[in-house]
Amino acid sequence: xxxxxxxxxxxxxxxxxxxxxxxxxxxxxxxxxxxxxxxxxxxxxxxxxxxxxxxxxxxxxxxxxxxxxxxxxxxxxxxxxxxxxxxxxxxxxxxxxxxxxxxxxxxxxxxxxxxxxxxxxxxxxxxxxxxxxxxxxxxxxxxxxxxxxxxxxxxxxxxxxxxxxxxxxxxxxxxxxxxxxxxxxxxxxxxxxxxxxxxxxxxxxxxxxxxxxxxxxxxxxxxxxxxxxxxxxxxxxxxxxxxxxxxxxxxxxxxxxxxxxxxxxxxxxxxxxxxxxxxxxxxxxxxxxxxxxxxxxxxxxxxxxxxxxxxxxxxxxxxxxxxxxxxxxxxxxxxxxxxxxxxxxxxxxxx
Amino acid sequence: xxxxxxxxxxxxxxxxxxxxxxxxxxxxxxxxxxxxxxxxxxxxxxxxxxxxxxxxxxxxxxxxxxxxxxxxxxxxxxxxxxxxxxxxxxxxxxxxxxxxxxxxxxxxxxxxxxxxxxxxxxxxxxxxxxxxxxxxxxxxxxxxxxxxxxxxxxxxxxxxxxxxxxxxxxxxxxxxxxxxxxxxxxxxxxxxxxxxxxxxxxxxxxxxxxxxxxxxxxxxxxxxxxxxxxxxxxxxxxxxxxxxxxxxxxxxxxxxxxxxxxxxxxxxxxxxxxxxxxxxxxxxxxxxxxxxxxxxxxxxxxxxxxxxxxxxxxxxxxxxxxxxxxxxxxxxxxxxxxxxxxx
Numbered sequence: 302x303x304x305x306x307x308x309x310x311x312x313x314x315x316x317x318x319x320x321x322x323x324x325x326x327x328x329x330x331x332x333x334x335x336x337x338x339x340x341x342x343x344x345x346x347x348x349x350x351x352x353x354x355x356x357x358x359x360x361x362x363x364x365x366x367x368x369x370x371x372x373x374x375x376x377x378x379x380x381x382x383x384x385x386x387x388x389x390x391x392x393x394x395x396x397x398x399x400x401x402x403x404x405x406x407x408x409x410x411x412x413x414x415x416x417x418x419x420x421x422x423x424x425x426x427x428x429x430x431x432x433x434x435x436x437x438x439x440x441x442x443x444x445x446x447x448x449x450x451x452x453x454x455x456x457x458x459x460x461x462x463x464x465x466x467x468x469x470x471x472x473x474x475x476x477x478x479x480x481x482x483x484x485x486x487x488x489x490x491x492x493x494x495x496x497x498x499x500x501x502x503x504x505x506x507x508x509x510x511x512x513x514x515x516x517x518x519x520x521x522x523x524x525x526x527x528x529x530x531x532x533x534x535x536x537x538x539x540x541x542x543x544x545x546x547x548x549x550x551x552x553x554x555x556x557x558x559x560x561x562x563x564x565x566x567x568x569x570x571x572x573x574x575x576x577x578x579x580x581x582x583x584x585x586x587x588x589x590x591x592x593x594x595x596x597x598x599x600x601x602x603x604x605x606x607x608x609x610x611x612x613x614x615x616x617x618x619x620x621x622x623x624x625x626x627x628x629x630x631x632x633x634x635x636x637x638x639x640x641x642x643x644x645x646x647x648x649x650x651x652x
Numbered sequence: 653x654x655x656x657x658x659x660x661x662x663x664x665x666x667x668x669x670x671x672x673x674x675x676x677x678x679x680x681x682x683x684x685x686x687x688x689x690x691x692x693x694x695x696x697x698x699x700x701x702x703x704x705x706x707x708x709x710x711x712x713x714x715x716x717x718x719x720x721x722x723x724x725x726x727x728x729x730x731x732x733x734x735x736x737x738x739x740x741x742x743x744x745x746x747x748x749x750x751x752x753x754x755x756x757x758x759x760x761x762x763x764x765x766x767x768x769x770x771x772x773x774x775x776x777x778x779x780x781x782x783x784x785x786x787x788x789x790x791x792x793x794x795x796x797x798x799x800x801x802x803x804x805x806x807x808x809x810x811x812x813x814x815x816x817x818x819x820x821x822x823x824x825x826x827x828x829x830x831x832x833x834x835x836x837x838x839x840x841x842x843x844x845x846x847x848x849x850x851x852x853x854x855x856x857x858x859x860x861x862x863x864x865x866x867x868x869x870x871x872x873x874x875x876x877x878x879x880x881x882x883x884x885x886x887x888x889x890x891x892x893x894x895x896x897x898x899x900x901x902x903x904x905x906x907x908x909x910x911x912x913x914x915x916x917x918x919x920x921x922x923x924x925x926x927x928x929x930x931x932x933x934x935x936x937x938x939x940x941x942x943x944x945x946x947x948x949x950x951x952x953x954x955x956x957x958x959x960x961x962x963x964x965x966x967x968x969x970x971x972x973x974x975x976x977x978x979x980x981x982x983x984x985x986x987x988x989x990x991x992x993x994x995x
Contacts, residue, residue, distance in 0.1 A: 468814065473987060476983045487976050491967050491972075630826070634822055
């Protein structure tokens with residue numbers, strides 16, 4: 302709550318943002334990132350239990366031959382998986398960026414703040430009470446679950462005396478996650494669906510199917526476009542409510558849209574990959590370091606870098622201990638936890 | 653005036669004794685209830701008759717070999733975790749400290765899991781080895797958290813300690829997920845239900861394994877109750893009163909961590925007990941540790957005993973892990989506290 306205490310001239314603040322953002326670095330990241338992403342995805346498709354030549358990858362995509370096993374593997378197993386990983390990465394990263402920007406909270410992340418646990422609990426309920434539910438239905442319930450998680454966390458945070466401090470949000474998130482996880486375990490035990498659920502908890506894109514991609518892709522694309530559209534307003538919100546209001550922003554409306562976008566992104570991502578935390582924490586921080594504080598650059602760059610991270614994490618998950626798969630969530634946490642600790646110890650002032 | 657203070661003191665003490673009495677009665681009631689709930693129901697009368705030597709041999713077996721050890725262990729674990737939480741809250745002067753939230757339980761869990769993944773959980777002697785290993789794990793985690801959250805010139809900042817604890821716990825659980833891949837299905841089943849906080853040590857030998865640690869740590873902490881009162885007044889006052897702050901703090905911290913570690917070795921991942929027990933106690937008897945510590949222990953024991961009984965009863969014949977029941981009760985309470993606390 303720095304700037305709300307120190308009244309600043311709005312115009313000057315906006316100028317400062319312009320100065321501190323680095324469009325050339327951002328453009329470089331966007332172009333280089335997309336190229337790297339395409340290469341990484343191609344490599345991820347080629348590498349696996351059965352190594353396939355890049356030539357075959359190319360052919361499988363553009364000259365598909367149903368007679369060849371390699372082409373079958375690529376089309377039916379590897380391609381949806383890699384595309385799913387890219388979508389999930391972009392979703393988590395952008396959701397984290399929006400949350401950090403809107404709440405001016407350096408520790409905001411969908412995993413830490415209970416969204417992922419809420420969505421997982423909703424999925425547990427779906428498996429228990431409506432086993433035959435379509436993937437679209439699952440996804441919608443995941444939105445609801447994520448909404449319940451974030452609603453409780455922010456409700457607790459904002460109703461309490463000191464207001465929404467980062468530490469309070471993180472603690473509330475930890476407690477809400479513990480609650481939802483415990484409830485999911487109870488449901489899993491009673492309905493004997495532990496096996497199905499373990500799949501979601503561990504976090505993995507292994508079983509992704511085309512039908513799922515077809516359903517989530519439009520939702521994620523719309524949410525991402527909406528977030529690009531909202532990015533200017535989020536930049537202003539990240540300067541503080543006073544400045545944003547002073548510049549004629551309708552903060553309440555922006556927050557509402559922001560939360561909706563976050564719910565759609567987190568809900569879809571969890572319904573594909575399960576509960577993977579820390580992506581939304583690491584990537585936006587990294588991006589902010591690289592491109593400055595303008596969310597018009599942060600959000601698209603986060604999307605690209607987030608995709609890269611998960612595509613690589615998925616590749617690593619397959620490579621470490623073949624033929625078994627290491628859970629992606631654990632791999633990302635291995636990078637994410639030191640980073641979180643670094644933030645918790647270092648950024649004392651903004652906490 | 654002196655006599656007035658005396659009178660107030662005496663009234664407080666008798667209130668403390670009353671609260672303790674009520675808790676003991678509640679624990680006995682829960683005890684009897686817990687005795688007759690389960691797969692095979694025994695009526696309270698049968699329970700009492702069997703306890704005093706009557707009853708059929710089958711009733712004898714159920715009561716003495718299955719239910720009684722589990723109940724005793726629930727009580728011991730509850731008391732241990734609650735006292736551990738009480739000490740941690742006092743030392744960090746933070747109402748939200750709890751061995752589960754600080755990651756101490758997770759550290760103990762990791763050690764247990766490492767052991768299980770390399771050796772079998774059934775190996776001879778492992779029952780007595782596990783508490784020691786869990787103790788080491790808890791201790792290492794505590795040292796890590798201490799180092800990370802200590803800053804020169806500022807000492808231990810409670811909020812940073814909580815954040816670091818959450819981070820460390822997340823890291824440890826990620827490491828555990830990776831480790832589960834090494835396990836065969838049987839071991840995996842053991843570890844999974846251990847993590848969910850299913851009280852797995854349900855025979856007398858676990859009581860024997862756990863009891864020595866409680867006998868070491870609990871009296872030590874009770875003995876230091878006055879020191880904790882002084883520490884609570886703030887560093888300057890404590891130094892002024894002639895307390896070696898750093899030394900006392902480290903000793904108490906070590907005792908609290910040891911207590912949590914040895915309990916977790918038998919109980920698995922049960923969180924929130926160290927939070928709820930002391931809070932309830934503080935509301936009832938105030939902040940004086942001479943009374944607060946024993947009442948916390950009783951409250952914690954009651955909580956775990958009730959949670960374990962509920963877990964056995966709600967979805968019969970499925971056994972819900974105690975940790976799940978405690979979390980369902982504890983998490984909302986934690987959120988309620990969080991909404992009121994000034995963090």
